[in-house]
Amino acid sequence: MPSSAPPFSELIARCERSAVHLEMRDAYAVDYEKGPFAEWRAGFRHDPADRASWWRSWLGLIQETVARGVVVRRARIVSEPVSEYTRFLYDGTFTNVAAGEQVRWLPRRQASDIALPGNDYWLFDGRLIRWNHFAGDGASGGGEISEDPAAAKLCAGAFDAVWDRGIPHDQYEIR
Template sequence: MPSNVPSFDELLDGAQHSAVHLEMRDAYAVDYEAGPFADWKAGRQLSPADQASWWRPWLDLIERTVARGVTVRRARIVSEPVSEYIRYEHSGTFTNVAAGEQVRWLPRRQASTIALPGNDFWLIDSTLIRWNHFTGDGQSAGGEISDDPAAAKLCADAFEAVWQRAIPHAQYTIR
């Protein structure tokens, strides 16, 4: 198992064909979202016309990655009715889509028969996994890199099963 955890810039800049991300939590409490989440709860909505206010430099990285021909897909498994945090994520996901990311949502009840890994992950080119670890209250507990073929297959199979059942962002209605 590789010991160094590359940055997301390094991971996505190194992707040749695909980068897929599976999110399975109903709430995250990562530091960099505290301000934007509080703003959203106070009624501030991102505007499609104000791209400067969007989550940069993340969306720049997605645009750059997609421009190189790499397919970037994100699937979110969510409980319904959704949490306040998922409402927040959903309201801003149009920015990810505008940057070139494909995003789908899967109600958790529809994921019951899918074998899923125990953690959120990024899978790069079907071979390199970046596990995203979180504490019980949603704080980041750091990442971990793996190139284990069996784990990569589990992640690839899980992601594709979720993707096939999931609802494209433009068609998913918050419940």
């Protein structure tokens, strides 16, 4: 039976080999009036050379995890032409890569024959799933934990299929 999720930092701290994240939405809830997305829409872009200006605790957590020998990979299935939010994600993904994440992008048309779970997720060590639930407007609906072997097998297979077809971040061209 699934249960509510402990903090992500606790889940990744227990991870020993791999953490994979599959993202399948074209937009997630953001404040269009203020904050990072609004600043990006107004033309602000992080300077990759000014690491101190964009480094944040999430990136430190990923860097520490990778330093422990855990492989952290993220795959994003995106509609093309991409949404404005996907452009925002793309522009900031260099920070994930700098922290040690491997990131790939897969155009949604190339995912049509892949059996995908109904929700975004993190899969830790191929066995523990953290489902990410969202409302229709993209707001977080909370996380949920599952160790169901059949669901973990579905998530692992889906991620591997997306990863195999995905385009590495440094080679993906926004359309």
